[in-house]
Amino acid sequence: MIAIRAPYLEIAVLVLGVTILLLETFAAKIAKKTFAYAGIVGLAAVLVASFFLEPSTQQTSGFWNFYSADALAIFFKRFMLVTTIIVLAMMVDYAPALRKADESTSANLGEFFSLPLLTCAGLMYLVSAIDFIFIFVSLELVTISFFVLVSFPRRNPIALEAGVKYLILGALSTAFLVYGITWIFGVTGETNLARITAAFSSGKIDHHAATFGAVLVLVGLGFKIAAVPFQMWVPDVYQGAPTPITAFLSVGSKAAGFVVLLRVLQPFLMLPNMQRLVVLIALLTVVYGNLAALPQNNLKRLLGYSSIAHAGYLLIGVACFDGRAVTFYLVAYLLMTLLSFAILIIVAQQSGDEISGFDGLAKRAPFLAFAMLVAMASLAGLPFTAGFFGKFFIFVSAVAQKQTALVAVGVVTVACGFYYYLKVVRAMYWQPSTNNNAISVSVLSRAIMILLIIATIVFGVYPQPILEALRR
Amino acid sequence: MLLFLVLCPIAAAVLIIAGTPARLTALVAAISNLFVTLILLSRFDQVAAGFQFVSSLLVSADWRIHFAFGVDGLSLLMLLLATSVSVAAVWFAGKIENYERAFYASLLFISAGAIGAFASIDLFFFYAFHELALIPTFLLIGIWGTGNRSAAAWKITIYLTLGSFVLLIGLILLYQSLPATARTFDIRELQAAVTANPIAAPAQRHIYLLLLIGFGVLISLFPFHSWAPEAYASAPAPVAMLHAGVLKKFGLYGLLRLAIPMLPDGAHYWMYLLVILLLGNIIYIGLVTIAQKQLDWMLGYSSVMHMGYIFLGIASSNILGTTGAAALMFAHGLSIALLFAIAGQIRNRTGTLLFDDLGGLAKVMPFAGLAFGFATFAAIGLPGLANFASEIMIFFGAIRNGWEMQRFHIFQIATVLALWGVVISTVYMLRAYRSAFMGTIAERWTKLADLDAGLRIPVALLIAGLIWFGFFPQTLVRMVTPTFRTYFTATK
Numbered sequence: 001m002i003a004i005r006a007p008y009l010e011i012a013v014l015v016l017g018v019t020i021l022l023l024e025t026f027a028a029k030i031a032k033k034t035f036a037y038a039g040i041v042g043l044a045a046v047l048v049a050s051f052f053l054e055p056s057t058q059q060t061s062g063f064w065n066f067y068s069a070d071a072l073a074i075f076f077k078r079f080m081l082v083t084t085i086i087v088l089a090m091m092v093d094y095a096p097a098l099r100k101a102d103e104s105t106s107a108n109l110g111e112f113f114s115l116p117l118l119t120c121a122g123l124m125y126l127v128s129a130i131d132f133i134f135i136f137v138s139l140e141l142v143t144i145s146f147f148v149l150v151s152f153p154r155r156n157p158i159a160l161e162a163g164v165k166y167l168i169l170g171a172l173s174t175a176f177l178v179y180g181i182t183w184i185f186g187v188t189g190e191t192n193l194a195r196i197t198a199a200f201s202s203g204k205i206d207h208h209a210a211t212f213g214a215v216l217v218l219v220g221l222g223f224k225i226a227a228v229p230f231q232m233w234v235p236d237v238y239q240g241a242p243t244p245i246t247a248f249l250s251v252g253s254k255a256a257g258f259v260v261l262l263r264v265l266q267p268f269l270m271l272p273n274m275q276r277l278v279v280l281i282a283l284l285t286v287v288y289g290n291l292a293a294l295p296q297n298n299l300k301r302l303l304g305y306s307s308i309a310h311a312g313y314l315l316i317g318v319a320c321f322d323g324r325a326v327t328f329y330l331v332a333y334l335l336m337t338l339l340s341f342a343i344l345i346i347v348a349q350q351s352g353d354e355i356s357g358f359d360g361l362a363k364r365a366p367f368l369a370f371a372m373l374v375a376m377a378s379l380a381g382l383p384f385t386a387g388f389f390g391k392f393f394i395f396v397s398a399v400a401q402k403q404t405a406l407v408a409v410g411v412v413t414v415a416c417g418f419y420y421y422l423k424v425v426r427a428m429y430w431q432p433s434t435n436n437n438a439i440s441v442s443v444l445s446r447a448i449m450i451l452l453i454i455a456t457i458v459f460g461v462y463p464q465p466i467l468e469a470l471r472r
Numbered sequence: 473m474l475l476f477l478v479l480c481p482i483a484a485a486v487l488i489i490a491g492t493p494a495r496l497t498a499l500v501a502a503i504s505n506l507f508v509t510l511i512l513l514s515r516f517d518q519v520a521a522g523f524q525f526v527s528s529l530l531v532s533a534d535w536r537i538h539f540a541f542g543v544d545g546l547s548l549l550m551l552l553l554a555t556s557v558s559v560a561a562v563w564f565a566g567k568i569e570n571y572e573r574a575f576y577a578s579l580l581f582i583s584a585g586a587i588g589a590f591a592s593i594d595l596f597f598f599y600a601f602h603e604l605a606l607i608p609t610f611l612l613i614g615i616w617g618t619g620n621r622s623a624a625a626w627k628i629t630i631y632l633t634l635g636s637f638v639l640l641i642g643l644i645l646l647y648q649s650l651p652a653t654a655r656t657f658d659i660r661e662l663q664a665a666v667t668a669n670p671i672a673a674p675a676q677r678h679i680y681l682l683l684l685i686g687f688g689v690l691i692s693l694f695p696f697h698s699w700a701p702e703a704y705a706s707a708p709a710p711v712a713m714l715h716a717g718v719l720k721k722f723g724l725y726g727l728l729r730l731a732i733p734m735l736p737d738g739a740h741y742w743m744y745l746l747v748i749l750l751l752g753n754i755i756y757i758g759l760v761t762i763a764q765k766q767l768d769w770m771l772g773y774s775s776v777m778h779m780g781y782i783f784l785g786i787a788s789s790n791i792l793g794t795t796g797a798a799a800l801m802f803a804h805g806l807s808i809a810l811l812f813a814i815a816g817q818i819r820n821r822t823g824t825l826l827f828d829d830l831g832g833l834a835k836v837m838p839f840a841g842l843a844f845g846f847a848t849f850a851a852i853g854l855p856g857l858a859n860f861a862s863e864i865m866i867f868f869g870a871i872r873n874g875w876e877m878q879r880f881h882i883f884q885i886a887t888v889l890a891l892w893g894v895v896i897s898t899v900y901m902l903r904a905y906r907s908a909f910m911g912t913i914a915e916r917w918t919k920l921a922d923l924d925a926g927l928r929i930p931v932a933l934l935i936a937g938l939i940w941f942g943f944f945p946q947t948l949v950r951m952v953t954p955t956f957r958t959y960f961t962a963t964k
Contacts, residue, residue, distance in 0.1 A: 377607060383600030399644045407641055415634040422610060422629060430614045464532045
């Protein structure tokens with residue numbers, strides 16, 4: 001038996017992605033959906049393989065200078081694989097909408113199905129990256145494939161606008177990141193995070209220059225995780241992009257951003273005032289995300305703003321250096337966000353993605369309405385859902401750190417959140433429905449939704465498995 | 473057994489959604505729950521303090537969270553209240569026009585939430601179960617409510633969310649006030665740890681204030697009360713019964729269970745504030761209640777006002793006062809449930825609850841009039857009904873506390889004012905009774921039907937409870953005093 005080592009996982013995903021891309025080009029006869037299913041099966045195989053990894057070696061030379069296979073990295077590799085699998089399944093549901101919008105894109109569906117695999121590989125590299133150069137390179141792999149995916153329906157002006165916005169702001173944030181990295185390299189002469197930590201703590205560096213570099217890096221990452229004041233692109237891009245891509249952006253890209261942030265903050269917190277800065281950003285982000293979500297009537301946009309709000313709660317966890325709370329929150333966020341996007345894709349094909357499109361859904365499709373109820377309850381943070389444990393852990397660490405401002409603002413904004421999430425519930429259950437066509441749900445998406453619901457509730461009562469997985 | 477109590481309504485709700493006959497399933501679940509509670513009551517060892525029938529399942533080793541249930545006298549009393557009001561509420565729900573399944577399922581979820589909260593001996597699930605009732609309440613008021621239902625549903629949901637998250641912060645602070653190695657969510661261990669080395673006084677003050685505000689919102693303590701009358705006026709009768717009768721007691725139960733034994737210094741520090749606020753409940757809200765022109769709003773306000781008495785018992789922090797508070801929680805739960813039930817029946821028949829439109833209904837609905845009369849007398853606090861026995865304990869407890877303190881006798885003043893509150897509640901309750909049931913009957917109401925035989929059973933159940941504990945309050949007192957005795961001897 002061959003020993004499976006952590007880097008093989010990414011290689012497998014890359015090979016899978018390239019193979020599907022090539023097959024799509026040279027074997028035109030194969031139905032495009034097959035590629036999506038092949039991707040799902042392939043990623044599932046990689047996911048299974050990730051549980052049989054050889055125990056990671058403590059090497060710190062060569063390749064291992066910039067690549068880490070610690071518990072956090074392995075955990076988030078699985079996280080990314082699960083996300084990509086679900087996103088691919090959503091894409092299958094979404095494909096008709098894409099085909100309807102534009103005849104000519106139908107030929108490109110194969111690319112639509114294979115690009116997420118490359119993104120996934122990038123995300124997996126990103127969570128393992130412990131060197132600034134490697135962080136930068138894998139981030140680019142992720143971002144560039146997202147540029148294509150966001151503006152995939154290229155005849156659709158809204159998608160195109162979203163693509164251009166994402167491209168310009170993405171490039172800008174990359175520029176900030178690179179500039180920050182160069183400053184830090186200039187100060188310390190290192191790009192490896194561990195050695196930068198050592199250099200910072202030695203006290204023999206120029207603190208002002210280092211802080212300047214660190215702030216620039218934070219700005220670059222702030223764009224990725226949609227922290228205020230770098231959130232301007234989120235609502236438009238989320239609304240314009242194809243819905244599965246929006247889901248992918250808001251879960252995969254954000255989670256990777258937070259993992260990098262956790263790793264990068266380790267050295268940065270040696271610098272003066274850095275924690276205060278993160279606290280400030282967290283405060284702004286929760287307040288802005290929640291307040292701006294209140295008046296939204298478009299569900300995609302609402303989820304966009306809510307993802308900013310969740311980034312704020314996550315930042316509270318980051319500001320309190322509680323990696324465990326952040327990780328748990330991200331898992332809960334994955335479950336509930338993907339669930340709500342999966343439902344949105346199906347419902348939107350019939351009645352559009354305004355909240356009013358959900359009117360009377362409880363009559364038309366009781367299962368979808370119930371699934372959405374669970375998703376919204378979890379996003380709002382009701383007990384017995386994973387979302388509550390996420391908020392609970394975050395608040396516990398904020399209280400422990402005596403971050404009174406964060407706690408006080410957090411409590412008020414959570415109540416705010418109840419309003420806009422329950423708005424969706426209200427539409428589904430109170431409002432009379434405008435049409436009475438039943439909505440059909442494919443077996444694959446129904447199975448995935450049921451799994452997501454079960455996971456949401458199980459982790460809402462029994463969070464231990466995730467806490468255990470991180471310890472190893 | 474306790475696990476059955478909690479899971480039975482949830483299982484029934486799932487069954488109802490899956491397709492069994494809604495009303496029948498719900499009734500069976502509620503009645504079997506009441507039955508199980510009575511069995512628990514008969515097997516309960518009244519002499520022993522501490523929790524009995526304990527079952528515990530470790531949920532998170534890292535956080536020491538247990539899925540743990542257990543009852544002592546206090547929680548058993550609350551369970552009895554919860555299960556009997558649940559039976560009455562489900563019984564009174566009757567036929568529902570649209571989404572019948574969802575209605576009964578939501579009702580059962582509220583019931584499960586209340587039962588779970590009272591039976592939990594783990595802080596985390598104590599809190600979580602209460603929140604379980606939030607969305608069902610939102611849906612019940614929003615879909616089936618009357619009047620300005622949308623605004624009422626939003627108001628109650630946002631208020632209660634805010635209150636419960638403030639409460640959550642308080643609970644987290646309580647958890648973290650223990651030394652890192654001893655941290656646990658298990659109420660028994662928490663209690664033991666706090667008794668062994670009490671929490672520092674400044675920390676106690678912060679925690680108590682947070683708990684007071686958090687629980688206070690849930691209980692509708694004076695400045696945080698405005699959600700209650702509106703929600704209860706708009707809610708369908710069964711929801712108002714369950715919420716005002718049972719769920720609201722969660723906050724009071726929490727104060728008795730956590731604040732009294734674990735935060736004595738905090739309670740002492742904020743005593744003046746609490747007394748002033750509770751006088752706001754009794755006097756100010758009492759006067760507001762008199763001004764109401766509609767039966768449902770009046771009942772809503774009256775339930776807010778009566779919380780003041782229970783707070784007085786809690787604030788007095790001695791065995792007599794707190795026992796009275798626990799007893800009044802039970803008595804008030806039964807009487808307000810009965811009042812809302814009858815009011816709901818009147819609304820079903822007439823479509824209005826304006827005092828000006830009603831009148832003389834006792835002629836056509838003699839049984840409803842009788843039942844309402846009983847509940848009215850109970851709410852006023854006439855001797856022979858459960859409320860009297862409990863209120864008198866509270867008054868004696870409060871006035872004795874003033875004596876013991878031997879300085880500015882705020883408790884004596886408060887007691888005197890609270891006694892005036894009884895007069896206020898007499899005014900509005902009797903006025904309500906008169907304008908609804910006495911006087912000349914309007915022409916259009918002469919054809920109204922009285923409560924049918926089936927509905928008389930839950931009414932009889934509630935009245936029987938009120939009379940039983942009115943004449944034999946010691947059966948109830950004996951149950952809860954061991955708990956409070958350990959609390960107060962431990963803190964002295």
